[in-house]
Amino acid sequence: EAGVAQSPRYKIIEKRQSVAFWCNPISGHATLYWYQQILGQGPKLLIQFQNNGVVDDSQLPKDRFSAERLKGVDSTLKIQPAKLEDSAVYLCASSLVAGRPETQYFGPGTRLLVL
Amino acid sequence: RKEVEQDPGPFNVPEGATVAFNCTYSNSASQSFFWYRQDCRKEPKLLMSVYSSGNEDGRFTAQLNRASQYISLLIRDSKLSDSATYLCVVTKGYSTLTFGKGTMLLVSP
Numbered sequence: 001e002a003g004v005a006q007s008p009r010y011k012i013i014e015k016r017q018s019v020a021f022w023c024n025p026i027s028g029h030a031t032l033y034w035y036q037q038i039l040g041q042g043p044k045l046l047i048q049f050q051n052n053g054v055v056d057d058s059q060l061p062k063d064r065f066s067a068e069r070l071k072g073v074d075s076t077l078k079i080q081p082a083k084l085e086d087s088a089v090y091l092c093a094s095s096l097v098a099g100r101p102e103t104q105y106f107g108p109g110t111r112l113l114v115l
Numbered sequence: 116r117k118e119v120e121q122d123p124g125p126f127n128v129p130e131g132a133t134v135a136f137n138c139t140y141s142n143s144a145s146q147s148f149f150w151y152r153q154d155c156r157k158e159p160k161l162l163m164s165v166y167s168s169g170n171e172d173g174r175f176t177a178q179l180n181r182a183s184q185y186i187s188l189l190i191r192d193s194k195l196s197d198s199a200t201y202l203c204v205v206t207k208g209y210s211t212l213t214f215g216k217g218t219m220l221l222v223s224p
Contacts, residue, residue, distance in 0.1 A: 033211075040123070042202050042214030043159060056211055091158060101149050101204065101212060106158035 004107030025094030119215035138203030
């Protein structure tokens with residue numbers, strides 16, 4: 001079974017630039033998550049989708065971050081404009097059942113460096 | 116107080132040693148508890164769930180103390196391959212997962 005796919009794997013940008021990340025979840029997984037993991041910390045949930053609807057975006061900095069999952073499958077996360085503190089690994093995960101880690105799998109992540 | 120707190124370590128232990136990590140959580144309404152493992156520059160992976168009665172998976176034993184709001188992970192007979200960061204995770208019902216910062220374990224020959 002194919003896992004969660006993410007691209008790009010690495011991205012280096014300058015502050016104030018824009019960047020977008022893409023995620024393709026495991027087939028059949030209705031729930032999709034974007035996490036931010038800053039070096040030395042655990043993953044922090046940014047946004048959770050159930051199909052193409054947003055379930056939780058309480059920790060998404062909405063002034064600069066946006067995410068969409070238009071057809072309930074792939075998702076994109078955008079940062080515009082980027083700040084130095086956005087340097088982190090952005091992990092996408094999908095699950096068969098929302099909130100159940102036994103069914104949740106992470107992608108390899110996109111490592112973002114903002115200079 | 117942070118929702119989930121862990122000692123970041125690192126814990127340096129020799130092969131064959133027994134090592135234990137603790138994690139405390141602040142939300143008494145938390146219902147489900149897990150340990151994840153994260154290798155360097157890799158994504159987190161579920162290691163095991165934590166049940167009130169305690170549970171064991173090979174060399175790994177997880178315990179939950181609801182009264183004191185802490186979770187523990189015990190690793191017996193440590194292997195070099197156990198070197199990783201161990202993340203404590205709590206969730207309330209079917210809501211989002213809340214991760215601790217992780218505890219780094221380094222097992223040396």
